[in-house]
Amino acid sequence: xxxRLITFxxxxxxxxxxxxxxxxxxxRTLGVAVVLTRxxxxxxxxxxxRHVLLAGAAKPLGAEVEAILFAAARADHLDKTIRPALAxxxxxxCDRFLDSTRAYQGALGKLDPEFLRALExxxxxxxxxxxxxxxxxxxxxxxxxxxxxxxxxxxxxxxxESEDLAFHAGLRDAYRAIAxxxxxxxxxxxxxxxxxxxxxxxxxxxxDRLGTARTEDAPLLAAAP
Ligand code: T5A
Numbered sequence: 001x002x003x004r005l006i007t008f009x010x011x012x013x014x015x016x017x018x019x020x021x022x023x024x025x026x027x028r029t030l031g032v033a034v035v036l037t038r039x040x041x042x043x044x045x046x047x048x049x050r051h052v053l054l055a056g057a058a059k060p061l062g063a064e065v066e067a068i069l070f071a072a073a074r075a076d077h078l079d080k081t082i083r084p085a086l087a088x089x090x091x092x093x094c095d096r097f098l099d100s101t102r103a104y105q106g107a108l109g110k111l112d113p114e115f116l117r118a119l120e121x122x123x124x125x126x127x128x129x130x131x132x133x134x135x136x137x138x139x140x141x142x143x144x145x146x147x148x149x150x151x152x153x154x155x156x157x158x159x160x161e162s163e164d165l166a167f168h169a170g171l172r173d174a175y176r177a178i179a180x181x182x183x184x185x186x187x188x189x190x191x192x193x194x195x196x197x198x199x200x201x202x203x204x205x206x207x208d209r210l211g212t213a214r215t216e217d218a219p220l221l222a223a224a225p
Pocket of ligand 1: 010011012013014015016017018019038039040054070096097098099100101102104105145146148149158160161191192193194195196198
C-alpha cells in the first residue's frame with residue numbers, strides 16, 4: 001500500500017494532537033505502519049527552529065521572516081522524516097503543516113500569497129497532503145482548552161497563544177477559507193464534541209476519502225464503555 005500524508009489543522013486547542021494520536025492508534029490496529037509527527041518540528045533540525053519560533057525570538061523580525069523560518073523547518077522535516085516514511089509505504093500523520101503557514105503568517109500576518117506559494121514550491125514541492133482534516137471550534141473554546149492543558153503542564157503561553165481573541169477568531173475564518181478553496185484535499189470536522197465523537201467523524205472521513213478500510217474494521221470510539 002502506498003504511503004499517505006494526512007495533516008491536522010485548526011486553531012489553538014482545537015484538539016489536533018489528541019485527534020492525530022487517536023487516528024494513529026486506529027490505523028495501527030489495522031496493521032498500518034504510521035509515523036506520527038508535528039510542525040514546527042518533527043526532525044532534530046526543525047525542533048531547534050521550533051524552539052526559536054515559539055519562544056518569540058523571531059517575532060520582532062516580522063511575519064515574512066517567521067514564514068521563512070517555518071518553511072526552513074518544514075524543508076528539513078520533509079527531507080529527514082516525511083519523505084523517507086512515505087517512501088517506505090508508511091502513513092504519515094502530521095499535527096500542523098503548510099496550511100498553518102497560510103493561516104497564521106499568510107491570512108493573519110497579511111503576507112502576499114505569491115510569496116507563500118514561492119516558499120511552498122521550494123519546500124513542499126509535490127509532497128502535498130492526501131488529506132487535511134481541519135478541526136473547527138470557536139476561538140474562545142479552543143483557547144480555554146489550551147489554557148487548561150497549559151496549566152496542567154505548568155507551561156506559559158507561547159508566541160501565538162499570546163495573540164488577542166480577534167487574531168484567533170480570524171484564524172478560524174482563515175481555516176474555513178482554506179477548506180472551502182480546496183474541498184478535494186480538505187475536510188472540515190466539528191471539533192466541539194467529546195474527543196471520541198470527533199475521532200469517529202475523523203475516521204469516517206479517512207475511510208471515505210482514502211479507502212483504507214471500512215468503518216466497521218475499527219470500532220467506533222464514542223460507543224465504547
Ligand atoms: N505555527 C505553526 C505557525 O504560526 N505557522 C506554521 O507554519 C506552523 C506549523 C505551534 C504554534 O506554531 C504556529 C501555530 C501554533 O501557535 P504547538 O505548541 O505545536 O504550537 O501547539 P498547537 O498546534 O498550537 O497545539 P494546540 O495548543 O492548538 O493544541 P491542539 O493540538 O489543537 O489540542 P490538544 O489535542 O493538545 O488539546 C488541547 C486540550 O484540550 C483537550 C486536551 O485533552 C487538551 O487538554 N481536548 C478536548 N477537550 C474537550 N473536547 C475535545 N474534543 C478535546 N480535544 C482535546
